[in-house]
Amino acid sequence: MFQKDTIAAIATGMTNAGIGIIRVSGTEAIEVVDRMFRAKNPSKTIQDTPSYSALFGNICDGDSVLDEAICLVMRGPNSYTTEDVVEIQCHGGIVMLQKILELVIRSGARAAEPGEFTKRAFLGGRIDITQAESVMDMIHAKNELAARSSATQLQGKLSVKIKELRRMILEHIAYIESALDDPENYSLDGYSEGLSVQVTDTIQSVNALLATADEGKMIKEGIRTVILGKPNAGKSSLLNQLLGEERAIVTEVAGTTRDTLEEDAVIQGIPLRIIDTAGIHETVDIVEKIGVDKAKNSVKDADLILYVVDAARPLDADDKQIMSLLKDEKVITILNKIDMEQVVDKECITCEIQTPVVEISAKTGDGLQDLCECLKNLFFHGKLTMNDEVYITNLRHKQALMETRESLERVLDSIEQQMPEDFLTIDLMAAYEQLGYILGEALGDDLANEIFSKFCMGK
Amino acid sequence: MPQIEETYDVVVVGAGHAGCEAALAAARMGLETIIFTVSMDSVAMMPCNPNIGGSSKGHLVREIDALGGEMGKNIDKTYIQSKMLNESKGPAVHSLRAQADKAEYSRAMRMVMEETELLTLRQAEVSEILSEGNQITGIRTFSGGTYYAKAVILCTGVYLKARCIHGDVSYPTGPNGLQAANYLTESLLKLGIPVRRFKTGTPARIDKRSIDFSKMAEQKGDERIVPFSFTNTEEDIKREQISCWLTYTNETTHEIIKSNIDRSPLFSGAIEGTGPRYCPSIEDKVMKFPDKDRHQVFIEPEGEYTNEMYVGGMSSSLPEDVQFAMYRSVPGLENARIVRNAYAIEYDCIDATQLKPTLEFQGFDGLFAAGQFNGSSGYEEAAAQGFMAGVNASRKILGKDPIILDRSQAYIGVLIDDLVTKETAEPYRMMTSRAEYRLLLRQDNADLRLTDIGYEIGLIDEARYEKFCQKREAIDKEIERLESVTVGANKKMQEFLETAGSTPLKTAATLADLVRRPELSYDKIAPVDPDRQPLPADVVEQININLKYDGYIKRQKQQVEHFKKLEKKLIPADLNYDDVQNLRKEARQKLNAIRPTSVGQASRISGVSPADISVLLIYLGA
Structure with a gap:
């Protein structure tokens, strides 16, 4: 993990933009890009390109051209990381960037860890300790985030499937190891044939998983956050506060429907995609059927709802109607306008719906910090999750699956060559570790525990 | 009242397999050494199984030999059967195992000790560790003698506050009725060294004349004898071998155990110590694996000049009458006469994460520990630690750098790294699956891996080194x-x-x-x-x-190179982890307690995450 190998990542944001940049850094950065880039002028290569010069050409996966790109070459030590760096500037579609990054990885780089470019910059003496400290914060926050997302997001089918594969592999390792440590009790006669069938099945399962990863669905970043509330409750002010306060707007994209606006913001390190339903309220009352339908739809798709209540006006039929939509959803109720005289307090809300309640003034910004804290608590306690996995995590999963497959194929090779069983566990163990990487689980004492629980080791 | 006062370089407490290797290494390295034992008749005693080696343990013996230890030579002298296990498997898991003549093994080792220059043997119970501040200065015996030393190596095995139990009978003794050591624990606690309680057990010994071998399968030794020691050839040690015998428990056996299980001190709670899962008693096996309708039983000779036979696979702490019924239900043992009862033994030991990889206690200059006292089990594991503790105590006195074998060099490295890094909840046993790089750590190349180091330590002589x-x-x-x-x-x-x-x-x-x-x-x-x-x-x-x-x-060598990168990043001994911002609380506590010497060791501590390692690396400017 800490060796000076060559790393790569998408350097630009995870939203569709005009241009996207993939950064490659490390001792083999130049060779890696040369393996997948054909300059328009066939006599030129990245290798021959002087530092701080660019080369124009095509990104090629074998014979097929993926995209046109400009490669900027920066040779170490005069680069950000102090290593050789190549930046591939290509067209900014997320799906295309993903494909190109995968190609870079297949060409010999590996997906960068969070903060790894900056870490290398520090280790190379390029940045000082104050800057490095912020990197430490980032590594840590990202890691918690990643751990949280692997724990909570991977509850789904993928995780079940991977756990199943992993358990199967561990059982085989444990059996073989038990037989090696206790040959009197456990025989390996004919074991390889059965193993070969199961490993072949497992490779097929891994291939199936890899195929779903290749479908190239649109990646959305951030927690889908819908702001709801009756007219004039202060929704837009809240949105502006959230965006303005953090100054972390990544981009502004018009939504699929004309009357919703989606904004990306990062609050306390948590990426949010905020969907403002403001348009609805300008034309129709929320109690009207069409408005209710729209609100219902956005509630259904949301990972998080920020329900804004006007604390200066009594709760009315509109509020009751909205509250009835919010059952079982992830909601933070925001009691707005605390700068004015309050007629609604926390208890009025909590006797109606069970949600965290935060008091703020969207006008002055008072209480905004409480909202951020509340958000963070929900997220880190696993109550708040994202519909889509964070992109880079996903790619690392893919890489881990590819390495799993490679190890399993080695197992088959070894069986074919009739290698003794103890050679098989070398690569089975590698596959087991790679799958554990996806689940965020270290090896620990799994094996010893499995051996002792399943096998009766007698001496 | 006048008392004995003597001064040595090294004091070794306990003359089991750890103590013997420790004392021999120290004396051979030129240090005045004294070794204490509760009984001169129990030097290098084998109180449990009558064999040396076996899966992964055979590797340890080979490694001890390559470094200049004694265990391999001693078993070559006193074996009565030799077998290379796993020969149908790959070379990484071939493992040598020899049945020992227990009495001869003990006698031969004692003789080597007695003839070693600078080494004094003394029968006495050590009751107190002496110190000035954090510097260990010697020990005191129960009879009041004071022995000053620059280093003390604790190899107390299973003797600290030992208690032997079967059924509702409990004896306050060490193994085989030997005197327990009841005072040293207090001295450890006074120094601030916490202890814990582990347990292990042993099966009955049965009179050979009462066994019907016609109902058992004979287990012969190998035709080709492979010596443990580099110094021996097959011709040097070839001899007439003695067979072991294989039989099985059956449903009657299991029924007897099940219907008496409430009388087991393990199930009634009379035993509080934690036992090893890999070496279960027969009652554990029957209760934990109800689907198995039989378990193997190996009948192994305890020696050439005795009729006692060891009943391998049937250790127990059931009451005497149940033991008789249980053993007699096994084919061939219908008329068995028990010579010695099976029993469980409980003892005080330490959590070895208190130790440095040199096996010296953190926070105490000159106090080392090895063997079962460190929470391991097995003669070979004990000998390996004893040897390394002896070498490192001596090198410290001689002003030389310690010898620390890493996980890519030797099973000994894996063993000690596991013991001082991972908190284990049961006695630790070596297994091949614990070694990540076992294709490189074969028993056949132990000499090639380690003889250079043994020569550098000074325990491999010129002639042998030349031959190597x-x-x-x-x-x-x-x-x-x-x-x-x-x-x-x-x-x-x-x-x-x-x-x-x-x-x-x-x-x-x-x-x-x-x-x-x-x-x-x-x-x-x-x-x-x-x-x-x-x-x-x-x-x-x-x-x-x-x-x-x-x-x-x-491919394994590439993995090793990767592994070594973090091993080479050393952590200053005085690093205060409270100064390292951004470490998680759990990681900070573990790191402050275990105090790893390298980032690699830190990464193996449970509760220290990859993110914590990143933070640590950046803090160290690595």
């Missing part, structure tokens, strides 16, 4: 020759390949390529290699292994 260097050179030269000699696809060659059951050559190949073919070997290709000189069998073995498995070996 010749072996190493012969291997390298011959591999080089095989890689460089090209043979053509001529008619004679194709005929040879056909008769050898191999496929014809398409183009020219090297002799090494031929050796690599699964169906061929160095010996088999002799007819097409007229220029070869005769070579000893152990050299040929290395040539075959290195050529045949070179793909796998290369």
Whole structure:
């Protein structure tokens, strides 16, 4: 993990933009890009390109051209990381960037860890300790985030499937190891044939998983956050506060429907995609059927709802109607306008719906910090999750699956060559570790525990 | 009242397998050494199984031998049966195991000790550790004698506050009714060293004359004898071997155990210590694996000049009457007469994460520990630790750098790293699955891996080192020759390949390529290699292994290089983890307690995450 190998990542944001940049850094950065880039002028290569010069050409996966790109070459030590760096500037579609990054990885780089470019910059003496400290914060926050997302997001089918594969592999390792440590009790006669069938099945399962990863669905970043509330409750002010306060707007994209606006913001390190339903309220009352339908739809798709209540006006039929939509959803109720005289307090809300309640003034910004804290608590306690996995995590999963497959194929090779069983566990163990990487689980004492629980080791 | 006062360099407490290796290493390295035992008749005693070696443990013995320890030589002198286990498997898991003549093993080791210069043996119970501040200054015996020393090595085995139990009978003794050591625990606690309680057990011994061997399967030794020690050849140690016997428990046995399980001190709660899962008592096996309708039972001789037979696989702490019924339900044991009862034993030991990888206590200068006292189990594990503790205590006194073997160098490295890094909840036993790089850590190449280190320590003499260097050179030269000699696809060659059951050559190949073919070997290709000189069998073995498995070996070497990167990043001994911002609380606590010497060791502590390692690396400016 800490060796000076060559790393790569998408350097630009995870939203569709005009241009996207993939950064490659490390001792083999130049060779890696040369393996997948054909300059328009066939006599030129990245290798021959002087530092701080660019080369124009095509990104090629074998014979097929993926995209046109400009490669900027920066040779170490005069680069950000102090290593050789190549930046591939290509067209900014997320799906295309993903494909190109995968190609870079297949060409010999590996997906960068969070903060790894900056870490290398520090280790190379390029940045000082104050800057490095912020990197430490980032590594840590990202890691918690990643751990949280692997724990909570991977509850789904993928995780079940991977756990199943992993358990199967561990059982085989444990059996073989038990037989090696206790040959009197456990025989390996004919074991390889059965193993070969199961490993072949497992490779097929891994291939199936890899195929779903290749479908190239649109990646959305951030927690889908819908702001709801009756007219004039202060929704837009809240949105502006959230965006303005953090100054972390990544981009502004018009939504699929004309009357919703989606904004990306990062609050306390948590990426949010905020969907403002403001348009609805300008034309129709929320109690009207069409408005209710729209609100219902956005509630259904949301990972998080920020329900804004006007604390200066009594709760009315509109509020009751909205509250009835919010059952079982992830909601933070925001009691707005605390700068004015309050007629609604926390208890009025909590006797109606069970949600965290935060008091703020969207006008002055008072209480905004409480909202951020509340958000963070929900997220880190696993109550708040994202519909889509964070992109880079996903790619690392893919890489881990590819390495799993490679190890399993080695197992088959070894069986074919009739290698003794103890050679098989070398690569089975590698596959087991790679799958554990996806689940965020270290090896620990799994094996010893499995051996002792399943096998009766007698001496 | 006048009391004895003497001064030594090294004091070793306990003369079991750890203590013997520790004391021999220290004395042979030129230090005045004294070793204490509660009984001179129990030096290097084998209170449980009558064998040395076995899966992964055989590796440890080979490694001890390569470094200049005694265990391998001693078992070569006193074995009564020898077997290479796992021979149908790959070379990484071949493991040598020898049945020992227990009394002879003990007597032979004691004699070596008695004849070692600078080594004093003394029968006395050590009751107190003496210190000035954090500097250990010596020990005091129960009879009041004071022995000053620069280093004290604790190898107390299972003797601290030992208690032997079967049924509702409990004796306050060590194994075999030997005197327990009841005072040293208090002294440890006074120094601020916490102890914990582990338990283990042993089966009954049965009179050979009461066994019907016709109902059992004979287990003979190997025809070809492989010595443990580099210093011996097959001819040196060949002897008449004695057989072991195999029989099985059955449903009657299991029924007897089940219907009496409430009388077991383990199930009634009378035993509080934690036992090893890998060495379960027969009642544990029956209760935990109800689907198994039988368990293997090995009847093994305790020696050549005794009728006592060890009942391997049936350790127990059930009451005496249940033991009789249970053993007599096993085919061949219908009329068995028990000579010694089976029993469980409980004892005080430490959590070895208190130790540095040198086996010296953190926070105490000159206090070392080894063996079962450190929470391990097994004669071989004990001897390996004892040897390393003896070497490192001596080197500290001599002002030399410690010797720390890492996980890629030796099973001994894996053993000690696991003990001082991972908190284990039960007695620790070596297993092949614990070694990540076991294809490199074979028992056949222990000498090639470690003799240089043994020579540097000063425990391998010139003559042996010379002989070793010749072996190493012969291997390298011959591999080089095989890689460089090209043979053509001529008619004679194709005929040879056909008769050898191999496929014809398409183009020219090297002799090494031929050796690599699964169906061929160095010996088999002799007819097409007229220029070869005769070579000893152990050299040929290395040539075959290195050529045949070179793909796998290369891959493991790459893994080792990766592993070494973090091992080489050392952590200053005085690092205060509270100063390292951004470490998680759990990681901070663990790191402050275990105090790893390298980032690599830190990464193996449970509760320290990859993110914590990143933070640590950046803090260290690594």
